[in-house]
Amino acid sequence: MAILGTWINRQITRGVLAASGEGGVALINAFLEPATQGLEPGGHLSAESIEMLDQIFVDTPIAKSIVSAKIWSTDGQILYSSLAPEVIGEKHVSNDVARAARGEIVSEFEDMVSAESLHEQALSFSIIEVYAPLFKQGTSNVIAVGEIYENSTALAEQLRLSSIKTWIVVCLTTLVMLFVLYSIVKKGSRKIAAQQVELQRRMSVHQEMASQNEALRFAAERARLEANEANEELIGRIGQDLHDGPIQLLTLLVLRLGTFKLRNSAKGRETVLEMRDLAASVVQELRTLSTGLVLPEIGDISTEDTIRLASYRHENLTGSKVETVIGMLPARVSTAMKICLYRIVQEALNNSFRHAHGAGQRVRAHFINGVLRLEISDAGPGIGSEEGQSPRIAGLGLRGIHNRVQAFGGRVEIRSEPQAGTTVSVTFPATANS
Secondary structure (H helix, E strand, C coil), rough: HHHHHHHHHHHHHHHHHHHHHCCCCHHHHHHHHHHHHHCCCCCCCCCCHHHHHHHHHHHHHHHHHHEEEEEEEECEEEEECCCCCCCCCCECCHHHHHHCCCCCCEEEEEECCCHHHHHCCCCCCEEEEEEEEECCCCCCEEEEEEEEEEHHHHHHHHHHHHHHHHHHHHHHHHHHHHHHHHHHHCCCCCHHHHHHHHHHHHHHHHHHHHHHHHHHHHHHHHHHHHHHHHHHHHHHHHHHHHCCCHHHHHHHHHHHHHHHHCCHHHHHHHHHHHHHHHHHHHHHHHHHHHHHCCCCCCCCCHHHHHHHHHHHHHHHHHHCCCEEEEEECCCCHHHHHHHHHHHHHHHHHHHHHHCCCCCEEEEEEECCCEEEEEEEECCCCCCCHCCCCCCCCHHHHHHHHHHHHHHHEEEEEEEEEECCCCEEEEEHHHHHCC
């Protein structure tokens, strides 16, 4: 806006100078040009011409507005001066005279700094300086340069008032623009501040929800582990109850049958023997079930020892051979996790012994990149060829493995091909080990 105000003031001054210049040119053509018609190149004005010019510009009413008049030769020599006759004959280098000699009209306002205008500079009021070419009558040949100095006191006051008004308008416009811009920025700032508050509120809500979700996840994980432990505890309690209740009663029945004899009937003795054998078979079956339900104390042994114990017990019960390869395993896992590993090895080896008759039984376990991997394989005919079922749903035992692994967030993959054996592959994420 400061640049705009300066430019407007200059444009106003330039327009006023252009209008004044046109009036000055008219005066120059009317009064100065006739006096130069008899001027020869390199010559001087005649005494008659100088006297005629003095009658016009010296001590006359026109001198109130035209305070000074000069005639220059085209090479910069003063031929006439109404205010200071003593400078006639002096020669000065003036760009304004040179421009006028080329046919231009030059107007200046309070811009007198050259030596040839020392007398005019001493005046105590504002002056407009106009240079114009003087032509040979009837031709376009420049024979001299006319210069007049106009009294511009009134014009200067008008320019001053115009400048004040211009700056007032510019300042008011600037203030209005600044107020509008301030209002826009203030409104935007308030909106941004409100959005920041809303974003912070939403972020707080999201953080609170994330914390709640994390707490719920931990609670669910704890509940899952507690449920696994409770299930194992329930299974163990059922096995113990079977051992302490029905098994004991059946054992007593077998003993009583062993001492009971029917002397009068061979058929009766045969019936007693059959009942005793049947009761013994039931006792053995119940003992097997209770032994499978009640786990040994594995809470204080390592993960590796838990897997090796399952393989060792299978070898003792079946008389088969199990190749056990254990890699790096986590130092500590939960008891529920160790029970799950034990049951998976136990069930998979039992299936292997039942379908593959213990051929090529192998147990491998390792822990890599936060993933616990357990594989139980054999070299038998395969589950599908044996039972005519899909490997994923073959028997309650495999479904039980699926259920146990899914409780810990793991994955089960069962690969079985005819005459190529069966492999049960189980993977647990790192979070399942805690």
